[in-house]
Amino acid sequence: MQQFCEQLLNGLNLGSVYALIALGYTMVYGIAKMLNFAHGDIIMVGAYTLLLSSTRFGLPWYLAVLLCAVVCCVLGVSIEKIAYKPLRNASPLTVLITAIGVSYFLQSSALLIFGSNKQKVDSLIKIKGFTVNGINVSGESIVTLSVTIVIMILLTLFIKKTKMGKAMLAVSEDKGAAQLMGVNVNATISLTFAIGSALAAVAGILYMSSYGFVGPYTGSLPGIKAFVAAVLGGIGSIPGAMLGGILLGIIESMAKTYISTDLADAIVFGILIVVLLFRPTGLLGKKRIEKV
Amino acid sequence: MSLLQVKNLGINFGGLKAVDDFSVNIEKGTLYGLIGPNGAGKTTVFNLLTGVYKPSTGTFRLDGELLNGKKPMEINRMGIARTFQNIRLFSNMSVIDNVKVGLHNHQTYSVFDGVFRTPKYYREEKSMNDEAVELLKVFDLENEKNNLAFNLPYGKQRKLEIARALATKPKLLLLDEPAAGMNPNETEELMSTIRFVRDNFDMTILLIEHDMRLVGGICEEVTVLNFGTELAKGKTSEVLNDPRVITAYLGE
Amino acid sequence: MEKFKSFLIRKKKPVIFSVLGIAVFIICNALISSGTLGRQGAGLLVPICINIMLAVSLNLIVGFLGELSLGHAGFMSVGAYAGCLFTIHFDLPVYIEFPLALIIGGLVAAIFGVIIGLPALRLNGDYLAIVTLAFGEIIRSIINSLEFTGGAGGLKGINKFSNFSVAYIAAMLTIIVIVNLVHSRHGRAITAIRDNIISAEAMGINVVFYKLISFVMAAFFAGAAGVLYGHHLAILKPGTFDFNKSIEILVIVVLGGMGNITGSIIAAIIITILPEVLRDLSDYRMLIYSIALIVMMLSSSSPKLAELRSKIKGRLRPSTGKEVA
Structure with missing residues (x-):
């Protein structure tokens, strides 16, 4: 029981990180109708920024967090402007291959700059954990969970209550109609990439506080798994991304404990295939009628 | 009836x-x-x-x-064959190939025949080609047969869609x-x-x-x-x- | 004589292809035996053939069916393990055992092609791409955790059966089968699905069947390529067949041009030789690949760049008056 509860907590911790990354995927997919394959690598960039700013140069934590968010935002928006924007009307195949290219570009650039060895990043979280009924609750878990919950609430409020949030919803429903209603589609898409990348930066920081090492490929696997989470929850749906992320995190840590560490990833991907086969719209996704 | x-x-x-x-x-x-x-x-x-x-x-x-x-x-x-309001041609295929896709189900040679180019393949491909050219003539498109479909002017694209639908007989x-x-x-x-x-x-x-x-x-x-x-x-x-x-x- | 002449005219392309194919084979063999290529050069011939098989088969899915498969290395690994386990455990004469191993590797990979093709029937685009990626990763994890595959340590004790002649014939067969398929009514059906799936269905094309056939064929040749690969290196490690390997094959296809088989062949040769020639640049290899992918995609689809390209083309090749206004 104690082990189960600790694994549940671990799962929630990991799941929160997945959920934050999945939000970026799902928002971009909802609005730009593309799978931003490079999204996972933004986490890696965020983690390296943290390494340089906090661990190497000793910036205070709030400046380090701010710097990470800004760097990732600028990167995300520039990627959109340079690589994706010219392809708005191209086939999905073309866009996806480009996104894979961007992902590889980020990874190989990091490899050239920082080398292939993983480097230690000091955790920003200094809060001490506590023990209830013999179950360890670490400071990292507390912070990760609370930060995730706060971000989810803020994001939901932003989309439901603000003008820009509503513009995002409008663009995701119908780009053309939104444009006719005076919504600046390009700005909205940029904003989506900015928010998604900032969330990835936060996810990167939280991921580092639990795992502690960054390498050029740090972002790729969590990125792909977060995409699985987004699909599981229903791509394009924000509550879906949260639910999918948390579920996936719990499943993964349970599988690691009770089945096999080697096969945990296979199980995660197996879930993706099963979901896509039997409920392609995910748990909370809407069905769309294709126009002919 | x-x-x-x-x-x-x-x-x-x-x-x-x-x-x-x-x-x-x-x-x-x-x-x-x-x-x-x-x-x-x-x-x-x-x-x-x-x-x-x-x-x-x-x-x-x-x-x-x-x-x-x-x-x-x-x-x-x-x-039942149809055309589409917003033209849906196979735009990166040649004009004649568009019609040949329509004729697809009226040929019988198998994947094996196609891959190993049996006599049946040559025979059926030839008759398919002749038939497609005949159809294109009806729509005055035979001079365009090797152009890519998306390079056709609008009116001809509409005609090609009709030809392709007719090809399914x-x-x-x-x-x-x-x-x-x-x-x-x-x-x-x-x-x-x-x-x-x-x-x-x-x-x-x-x-x-x-x-x-x-x-x-x-x-x-x-x-x-x-x-x-x-x-x-x-x-x-x-x-x-x-x-x-x-x-x-x-x-x- | 007259008959022969008309035969030559009617089958001009196949004849040229056969003559060229045999000539290349003889020249390469002569270069190997005379030692002109050197050890390093001769050692590259088999990998070139393997990459040609991988790229041409992947091109069937990406270039003609128009779907993205990110799990081609998965097919390759399944075939490689099946074929290599066969030659390890059976003891037949080489000239029977090795061709049989190639076929077995291909068939086992083809079965996996069906397994992946089945979800492909219901999915397309990004979702299908991610499923192929997931399959590739699942296969790798499973091979990693099984005992009879040697696990993470790898499968050792494989005979070095692969030589240039076998690899060359296998690559030629791959090219012939896929080119012929593409130029048949079945290939046109596959290409029609790529161009417009809704009207392909409306024209009575069996989309399910042709998606499946594409995946099965591509998987078969990737699997056979895997068998050659295993018998070339004499060791198989699951780590070799990761996502990066799939991307490397994709890079070849994209650089050669999607839907362009000759392009795939040339790109496979260049991408295999280049890293050996430019060893100093090996750190930059992936960076160059990634930039190549982005630039290729942008230049083929961005309206501004397309305009620029057609201008350059227009200058290089003044209008021949072939186009009818």
Whole structure:
């Protein structure tokens, strides 16, 4: 029981990180109708920024967090402007291959700059954990969970209550109609990439506080798994991304404990295939009628 | 017995009745028009008849055979071919290959024959090629046969879509706004092509059109749809003079 | 004589292809035996053939069917393990055993092609791409955790059966089968699905069947390529067949041009030789690949760049008056 509860907590911790990354995927997919394959690598960039700013140069934590968010935002928006924007009307195949290219570009650039060895990043979280009924609750878990919950609430409020949030919803429903209603589609898409990348930066920081090492490929696997989470929850749906992320995190840590560490990833991907086969719209996704 | 018998066909999209209680009988060899204001559900009827959408109510039969619930591929094989309102050619394939895709199901050589180029492959490919060229000639496209479909001018793309649909050798041809975007001269030419197809291919044609000159000029019978339901039906000249139809088009 | 002449005219392309194919084979063999290529050069011939098989088969899915498969290395690994386990455990004469191993590797991979093709029937675009990626990763994890595959340590003790002649014939067969398929009614059906799936269905094309056939064929040749690969290196490690390997094959296909088989062949040769020639640049290899992917995609689809390209083309090749206005 104690082990189960600790694994549940671990799962929630990991799941929160997945959920934050999945939000970026799902928002971009909802609005730009593309799978931003490079999204996972933004986490890696965020983690390296943290390494340089906090661990190497000793910036205070709030400046380090701010710097990470800004760097990732600028990167995300520039990627959109340079690589994706010219392809708005191209086939999905073309866009996806480009996104894979961007992902590889980020990874190989990091490899050239920082080398292939993983480097230690000091955790920003200094809060001490506590023990209830013999179950360890670490400071990292507390912070990760609370930060995730706060971000989810803020994001939901932003989309439901603000003008820009509503513009995002409008663009995701119908780009053309939104444009006719005076919504600046390009700005909205940029904003989506900015928010998604900032969330990835936060996810990167939280991921580092639990795992502690960054390498050029740090972002790729969590990125792909977060995409699985987004699909599981229903791509394009924000509550879906949260639910999918948390579920996936719990499943993964349970599988690691009770089945096999080697096969945990296979199980995660197996879930993706099963979901896509039997409920392609995910748990909370809407069905769309294709126009002919 | 009528070639196409549609009985009480209907479909709902989340509570909205896009088409309701649509019935029609089309005799073999007829040129039949389906008209109505924008959003009346005309293309939805086509999508129902070709299996893109599954009807919520009603049935339709071609030559007595029940077709509702069948997949687009099966319906095409049973004898209904169509064109699309927003042209859907195989745009990166050559003009003649577009027609050959239409002829696909009328050849029998297997994947093995194709991969190892058996005599059957050469024989059938040759007859397929001849047939495709013949069809292109009907539509005056034989000089374009090796061009890519997306390089064709608009009017020719519309014609190629009709040629491709005919290549599947249907009993019933559905044309979705064949004259859309054409100038009066092109429309005139298209009208004679459609008549030619009906007479020489022994074809029954159901077409959606906004151009009243075209409908009045070639259709023997029409149905007018408004808000998904039938407003009027009958001989073209009578229906087009019906005050209710004029009101539906021009408003009160 | 007259008959022969008309035969030559009618089958001009196949004849040229056969003559060229045999000539290349003889020249390469002569270069190997005379030692002109050197050890390093001769050692590259088999990998070139393997990459040609991988790229041409992947091109069937990406270039002609128009779907993205990110799990081609998965097919390759399944075939490789099946074929290599066969030659390890059976003891037949080489000239029977090795061709049989190639076929077995291909068939086992083809079965996996069906398994992946089945979800492909319901999915397309990004979703299908991610499923192929997931399959590739699942296969790798499973091979990693099984005992009879040697696990993470790898499968050792494989005979070095692969030589240039076998690899060359296998690559030629791959090219012939896929080119012929593409130029048949079946290939046109596959290409029609790529161009417009809705009208392909409306024309009576069996989309399910042709998606499946594409995946099965591509998987078969990737699997056979895997068998050659295993018998070339004499060791198989699951780590070799990761996502990066799939991307490397994709890079070849994209650089050669999607839907262009000759392009795939040339790109496979260049991408295999280049890293050996430019060893100093090996750190930059992935960076160059990634930039190549982005630039290729942007230049083929961005309206501004397309305009620029057609201008350059127009200058290089003045209008021949072939186009009918």
